[in-house]
Amino acid sequence: MQLTGKSKAALIIGLLPAFLIYTVFAIYPIIQSFYYSFMEWDGFSEMEFIGLQNFGNLFQDELFWNSVGNNIFVVIASVFGQIPIALFIALLLNRKIKGLKIFRTIGFLPVVLSTVVISLTWSLIYNTKDGMINEILRAVGLDFLAQNWLGDTKWSMVAVCITVIWQFVGLYLIIFLAALQNIPEEVMEAAKMDGASEWVTTWKITIPMIWDTIIVAIILCISGSLRTFDLIYVMTHGGPSHSTDVMALYMFNETFSNLKYGYGSAISVFIFFFSLILIGIVKKVLGQKFI
Amino acid sequence: MKKLGILVLGLLLLFSLTACSGGKEKASGDGKITELTVWNDWTENRPEYKVYKDIIAKFNEENKDSIHVKIESIPHDQYETKLRTQAAGKQLPDMFRVWPGARIAPLVEGNALLPLNEILDTWEGKIPEGIMKDYAVDGKQYAIPANISETSLIYYHKDAVKKAGFEEFPKTYDELKDLIKALNDEKVTPIALGNKAIWPLQSVYISTIGDRFTGSEFLPNTLSGKSSFTDENFVKALSVVEELAKLKAFNEDFNTIDEAQSRTLFNSGEAAMHFAGSWAIGPILEGVDNIDNIGVAPFPSFSGEGDTEKISGAAGGGIALNAELSGKKKEAAFKFLEYFYGDELYQGLAKSNIVVPVQVEMDDSIPEIYQTANGFAQGGLAPVYDATLTPELTDMINNGLQSITIGEKTPKELAEEMQKENEQGKK
Structure with a gap:
């Protein structure tokens, strides 16, 4: 875009308030985190400069790597759960069917609900004694399938991920629907004239046409999963036995419960670079320029 | 000229931002x-x-x-x-x-x-x-x-304990185990526990059980390096939690509900016992139908070195x-x-049924379970773990006890882990 002097000034003035707020509340704290990550600090006493020791400890901290592993599990489950399901439903809804608006609203509903409400509701559904899932399984005689979903380390992560997927499918559904509706009619018509089947049209026309949107959705999905915190905090507190601990939760506990502000900041810094690198790789793989 | 205008505008915005933070200073000290x-x-x-x-x-x-x-x-x-x-x-x-x-x-x-x-x-x-x-x-x-x-009290439904064949609430740990087995046979949940927030097993259970096994000097001595968490008695105390979990003493979902939810389970009569602190007196008195059916007992005696009269608080x-x-x-x-x-x-x-540190006169209008609980404090108080341990050790034992209940860790492993942290933390 060409900017004349006048509109440039208007742009700066327009951006300034947002930029200032962003600097004070986002950029400055990030820089501060970098600074704290070189310190040993309990939040009260004098800070002590210890160089890279926090990072040294971090790389030897088994519980931390456990949380990284769990977090990658959430990322993979989200990307391969949320995106395909949302895309599939969006393709189904992208035709003239009755009650489209109702389906759309239902699909989007979990996104609007407060995470705490979702977490508590799903905790009840998963409850081993009288939760909905186990009750149904028992009612139809599948007792052996009933599990202590959140209380068993084998199942807790799976159970949490299902809830995460359920919560965010609606968001990507709306994004995909909007993209699908932007595909020009003519292209579709042309495909039909050439005798392409539904299947071929979907794979050869529709998906390539919204590929950019899909990439954006995947990036959103990864960055969202990397900082997942509230849902797990309410559902399991990272337990049992650290089986659902994720990076942000581990950072929170180390910083505020164990009063290791310096160490917590080092974890934040790690999350920052980890996310940056992961998203960079994904963009490269999916064939888009980084930043 | 235009640049100046922008500058002024920017400064104005900056001021309006900083003004929010500076304006809160109160006019205290100079006024009356x-x-x-x-x-x-x-x-x-x-x-x-x-x-x-x-x-x-x-x-x-x-x-x-x-x-x-x-x-x-x-x-x-x-x-x-x-x-x-x-x-x-x-x-x-x-x-x-x-x-x-x-x-x-x-x-x-x-x-x-x-x-x-x-x-x-x-x-x-x-x-x-x-x-x-x-x-x-x-x-x-x-x-x-x-x-x-007081962090370790046992609340129980008198009728449920009687029905399981116990005229009196168990005084020793072996008797308590018998009661748990008897209750399980009757299909009553023995103990209502809500350990999602992971502190109850530590604060309520181990604070007193640990003290019964090791005595009250153990924690300060261990923290100052004179003894060690790998002490046999401490491992035995941790093993009690393992044993209770194996006996199926708790409600099945104890690791996924919180402390207040477990109290509801007890109040409704679904569970016969509830181990909790004096903070539970009020909610229990309000939550149960028949107050007279509720009894309160101290933790039983274990074959340890500690004083059996003391409870943690x-x-x-x-x-x-x-x-x-x-x-x-x-x-x-x-x-x-x-x-x-x-x-x-x-x-x-x-x-308001709160145990207080001074002598106050009590009349008959005060419920029995409060009077009993108040009396326990006279036997002396044992240290509460999370009020004594460092935050790191507290976090470790909280998580470790949860791992023990689901068989992910043995009491000995947890004790060793805690001792390692204890030695490292001091350097």
Whole structure:
């Protein structure tokens, strides 16, 4: 875009308030985190400069790597759960069917609900004694399938991920629907004239046409999963036995419960670079320029 | 000219931003009325919170020409995090509620608290030394206890215990195990436990069970390096939790519900017993249909080295002062504390079924389980683990006990892990 002097000034003035707020509340704290990550600090006493020791400890901290592993599990489950399901439903809804608006609203509903409400509701559904899932399984005689979903380390992560997927499918559904509706009619018509089947049209026309949107959705999905915190905090507190601990939760506990502000900041810094690198790789793989 | 305009506009915006942060400074000190802010976690609708608030209102009324105390309440679960974060930012209020032992230690180390030794005479002879010292660090007193929080009591439904064949509540651990087996045979959940937040097994169970096995000197000795967590008796105490889990003593979902939810399970009669602290007296009295059917017992005896009369507990309800208070504000705050921790407070709390550190007269209108629980404090208090251990060790034992219940860790492994952290933390 060409900017004349006048509109440039208007742009700066327009951006300034947002930029200032962003600097004070986002950029400055990030820089501060970098600074704290070189310190040993309990939040009260004098800070002590210890160089890279926090990072040294971090790389030897088994519980931390456990949380990284769990977090990658959430990322993979989200990307391969949320995106395909949302895309599939969006393709189904992208035709003239009755009650489209109702389906759309239902699909989007979990996104609007407060995470705490979702977490508590799903905790009840998963409850081993009288939760909905186990009750149904028992009612139809599948007792052996009933599990202590959140209380068993084998199942807790799976159970949490299902809830995460359920919560965010609606968001990507709306994004995909909007993209699908932007595909020009003519292209579709042309495909039909050439005798392409539904299947071929979907794979050869529709998906390539919204590929950019899909990439954006995947990036959103990864960055969202990397900082997942509230849902797990309410559902399991990272337990049992650290089986659902994720990076942000581990950072929170180390910083505020164990009063290791310096160490917590080092974890934040790690999350920052980890996310940056992961998203960079994904963009490269999916064939888009980084930043 | 245009550039200047932009600059001015930018500066204006900057000022409007900074103005928000600067404008809060209160005109205290120069006016006639000294205003003091007190932070607390009195958000729930509990009778004891009303007692606290009423006394503050009365104090304000009596001193309306000179002092005004402002109450700011923050929900309990966020309170300590907020306090620590604000302390890190040196933005503590004038007065704030604090918890004893290891939980005030970091605030003391960070020089955030004002010692109260100047005014200690007020409570001399009234509050036992043993309770007072919970709020003292290195001989300096930082708060006055309002109540005693016993952390290990057993509440039980009398009829359920009788039906399982026990005329009296079990006095030894072996008898308790028999009771658990008998209850399981009757398809009654033996013990209602909610350990999602992972502190109950530590604070309620291990604080007293550990003490029965190791004696009260064990924790201070271990922290100072004179003994070790790998001590056989401590491992035995941890093994009790493992054994209870294996006996299926708890409700199946104990790792996925929280402490208050487990109380509902007990109140409804679905579970025969509930291990909890004195904080549960009020909710249980309110939640059950027939108060007379509820009994309260101390933990049974274990074949250990500790005193079997003791139960774990700590002082509570203390309000600390900001170390930066001086002059008029300091005087006013001292005056407030002397007034607040008076007879009226302790009587009011006793009426709300809170165990208090001073002798108060009790009449028949006070429920039996409160009187019994109050009596247990006389046997002496054993240290509470999370009020004594460092935050790191507390976190480790909390998570470790949960792992033990699901067979992910053995008691011995946890003990070794804790000892390793204990040695590292001191360097």
